[in-house]
Amino acid sequence: MFTITKEFHFSASHVLDQLPAWHPCARMHGHNYIVVLELSAEDDALTPAGFVRDYRELDAFKKWMDDTLDHRHLNEAMGGGASPSAENLAKWIFDRWRDEVPELTAVKVSETPKTWAVYRP
Numbered sequence: 001m002f003t004i005t006k007e008f009h010f011s012a013s014h015v016l017d018q019l020p021a022w023h024p025c026a027r028m029h030g031h032n033y034i035v036v037l038e039l040s041a042e043d044d045a046l047t048p049a050g051f052v053r054d055y056r057e058l059d060a061f062k063k064w065m066d067d068t069l070d071h072r073h074l075n076e077a078m079g080g081g082a083s084p085s086a087e088n089l090a091k092w093i094f095d096r097w098r099d100e101v102p103e104l105t106a107v108k109v110s111e112t113p114k115t116w117a118v119y120r121p
C-alpha cells in the first residue's frame with residue numbers, strides 16, 4: 001500500500017455555538033487552518049509515472065478551498081448544518097471530495113499548532 005499527502009492552508013472564522021457560553025470557542029474567533037489530504041493506492045495500482053495521483057491534480061482542490069473556505073465564516077460556508085468543529089470540517093471536506101478523488105482515504109484538519117482532527121471512514 002502506498003500513501004501520499006498534500007497540505008493546504010486557509011484562514012477562516014467560526015463560532016462553536018453548541019458550547020457553553022463560558023467556553024472561549026463559543027465566541028467568534030479565527031484560525032489559520034491546515035488541511036491535509038491523504039490518498040492511497042495498492043502496490044500494483046500506481047500510474048505509469050509511479051504516482052498514487054499526480055499532486056498537481058489536486059490544484060482543483062486548492063481552488064475550491066480558496067473559493068469556498070478562505071477568509072469566510074465557516075458556520076455559513078459549511079452550509080449552516082453541523083457545528084464547524086475540526087472533526088466536522090474534516091468529514092465535510094472528505095464527503096465533498098471522495099467522488100472526485102477516489103484515492104482519498106483521510107482528511108486531517110489543524111486549527112492550532114497543537115491540534116489535529118482526522119476523518120478516515
Ligand SMILES: Nc1nc2c(c(=O)[nH]1)N=C([C@H](O)[C@H](O)COP(=O)(O)OP(=O)(O)OP(=O)(O)O)CN2
Pocket residue numbers: 016025084085086087111112114115117
Ligand atoms: N475536539 C475538539 N475540541 C475543540 C475544537 C475542535 O474543533 N475539536 N475546537 C476548539 C476551538 O475552535 C479552537 O480550536 C481552540 O482550541 P484550543 O486547543 O482550546 O486552543 P488554544 O490555543 O486556546 O489552546 P491552548 O491550550 O491554550 O494552547 C476547541 N476545542
Ligand SMILES: [Zn+2]
Pocket residue numbers: 014025029030031111
Ligand atoms: Zn476555533
